[in-house]
Amino acid sequence: MRWAALFLASQPRSQALVSWHQGAQRSDGGRWAILEEEADQRNVVYIGDVGGGSLVGDVARGLGSSEERARALVEIGAVWWRSCDESGRWRRVWSTELPAEATALRVYPRPRRFEACYCDWSERLCYVDSAYVVVDKPPMLPTQADNGNSVECVAACVSRHSDLGILRPAHRLDAVVGGCLVLARNRKALAAFEGWTKQRRVSKYYVALTTVPVRERDVDHDMLLPATPEDREKHDTLFGPGPRLVRPKGDADDRGFSSASWKPCKLKIIERSKHVAGSGFYETRLRLVTGRPHQIRAQFAAIGAELVGDTLYAPGPLAVLWEDHVDPAALAAARRDLSAPTAPIGLSARAISFAGRDIHATLAPWWRA
Template identity: 25%
Template sequence: MTESTKPQVRFITVDSEDAGQRIDNFLVKTLKGVPKSMIYRLLRKGEIRVNKKRTKPEYKLVDQDVLRIAPIRVSEKAPAVSTQLNVVANLEKQILFEDDRLIVINKPSGMAVHGGSGVNFGVIEALRALRPEARMLELVHRLDRDTSGCLVIAKKRSALRNLHEQLRNKKVQKFYHALVKGRWSSKLTRVTEGLKKNDLKSGERVVVVDNINGKESETRYKVLQHYNGATLVRAFPVTGRTHQIRVHCQCKGHPIAGDNKYGHPEFDGEMKSLGLKRLFLHAASIEFTHPTTEQRLKVEAPLEASLEKLLKQLVKEKRN
């Protein structure tokens, strides 16, 4: 995409990365700070044209289309992030992999992936503050706010499309580490209970096991270490339902440590006394085919120091 430096009128030439998008969605991302209502008004009045012709919001851009955008009297500065500079600086240290197509970060626990629902600042906003020159930064997938670990962000629309296709075709492998209550049987390698979302009157969302009306779900497990009263397991979600790993652990009698929604109060109290202040669920690794090189790429995220410290305090179960 090339842009004219003229302050009065802006010309943008669409390239293959942006082709296929609706023009209204493209303009919302390109004209930062311009309200969507104003974009629709400019399109309606013909102040934004494609190849010198008026166009509708649902028009899909074609490679080499030329957009003419009339002068817009709106500040296009990015939202201020002064109160979040420490968060932004910390996130820079959490980048595990970066090239011209992708960023993979080790998302901290307690940080939402994006603003909204009472959170005005998330990972994606912090990354946009870190990379103001990036034309596009979009989440490839999501992690619960309290879950840490590997999170992939696309820098190009082609990379986003490619990785979404891999996710749909189950070509992406995500492995999680979780500390759960009790002794997880080495024979329990697969949980397939159906899951259903329920919205409570308070507005809180909970997921329950429902093998009749719930969505088909599958998580595969492997025991990594038995401790006295707890087990460190590796979880591989074959499907990607909301709170899937957490509810599948709970329904088998092994809730995850520090889970304020599906946890066990007594177990959580024990873990808290040892210093646990968060959900012990961590996206330890992600593996996928790189959109450009077509080579398999595996990125691993180390456990944060507080979780490593907790594990060292637990007593390992002696092998028979």
């Protein structure tokens, strides 16, 4: 079958087509060390009455910090600006020159750092053509720019370390997940990929690592994705920005949400769980049928096979969220216990197929490295 070939075939990398500016760089070379040396516990700072002077000076004044630190924040992408026009939209600062129309700044004084970006990207290139680049994303690196850091993300790293130009993520992988990620080289390619995704003409293949074997063939649920303002407010009040909740297919209980907020969520097991020699873990190969946020993580947790290391889907606290008439204190405790992972989880995107392209990850999953 075609999916079997996807996992078994070896895909040659196209490194010869790309010039790499740097090799296996393992750190930022101390360029932004000042961000660690001068601690600032504030998450975000707003600075008004700017313009007419130095951007770095305005940031330093607003933070009460050195200009060296302010310059590092600008360089790493932690500074945003807006004008007094009707839109009031915040835009990221891309240089040390502040636009003349800027009237206010938003600064993230302690940007999150992602050291996983300092790897040998040349060995992570899976595929390149005139429209797309596919890379083997390392875990613990965001697909897209973080609010306080536009430098340490996949697209920026690959662009910076190669001659491939500006790249845009065509889809997402969670930061804690590694594997095949498609980057579009232009807006036309991006729109085409989005169209294929909506038509379910993009096939994504994963391997999951669990502490128990998975016996199911088809894993079929509905996922709660609030579709109305009322549902979003209720969801955020009850559950916050934590895990995605799923219910078994055919379950008619909407849990007080509108039926429109429950979306089909399905994946297929294409190779039953196999014990990983010398460990207490099992590997399962699967294909996504739908593409929902956290889909594999939520569905595996729902069938009692949570992914190794996925603290956001710990079974005990997760079950509390589904109970009727939960005591507010118990609900708050469960939400605290469901913390975002701080290390890679047992999930890796091993292959992706679209528009006649069958592309495979170049490196083994982190637990086999």
